[in-house]
Amino acid sequence: MNKSDQDIITEYLSGNEIAFNELIQRYMTSVYTFTYGLTHSVQDAEDITQDTFVKAWKNIKKYDKKYTFKTWVLTIARNTTYDFFRKKKNIPFSAFDNTDGDNVLTAQLADEQPLALEISVLAEDKDILDTAIEQLPPVYKEVISLRYGQDLTFEEMSVVVKRPLNTVKSQVRRGLIALKEVLRAPK
């Protein structure tokens, strides 16, 4: 039977040095997928993934049980990616900090699943969808990656990206709309 993340962390903190490796195996693909979605560079995504797990290992004693480990490690991955972009200075930091404001009406947004399905229909293949996503602003790429790449709930996403819940919902919907527009645009 698979151990829970909590059990593995407890085991690691009790002295089992290799227990942490199981967490790496579980979440390496998630972290890599997320960072690749933002950087679109294999080398950069690998470097950031390594840095993320090193930071997670260093700070494992500070891990707060009220969040899932996945949420926590993706938060580290996000912050590490931002630091990486700041050092490279090729993407303005403000692009990630665009909160779009708090809009109470967006709390009433309809389920975004029909939009996601529509996009799957519009995109003829994976490469076309990949190219379209690449054209989105970083803030939309980030939330779409977390929602559909990592299967996070809106609440978990709100924790990772440190933005209000309604803002995150709004950004996912706007991101999907923007993606649909890109796919519909004449080639």
Next chain:
Amino acid sequence: MKHTLSDNLSVTPRESLYATIVARIDMEKVRHARRQFGRLVSGAIASFVLFIGAVQYATLQFTQSEFPQYLSLILSEKTDLFNYWREFLYALTESLPLLSITIFLGAFGVMLFFIQKTLKNFGSVLPHATLIS
């Protein structure tokens, strides 16, 4: 073939990435152990210096106190001591330089602590060794 959004966003990393991450963490463990070892060695040296100071202080306090004179009575006045053994013990105890003894024992304990920790962690500064906490 149609892909869902989730399919498209899932990317498989290279097989070597896991081994690279584990190796990187192992390197960090050795670096951390070396930094810790450095701190322990510094602590051991500082505690040794403190211990030397405590020994010198205790020696000075002992020679300046009346304890050596009372102690020498054991050799010179054995018969009288036997009759007045209670008074002799009180005098001996009162003349003890307690503060310097306390400082000496404290410094000795701290030095032993650092030496023990340093020796225990010596192995962990080598690569592929695990940190002993």
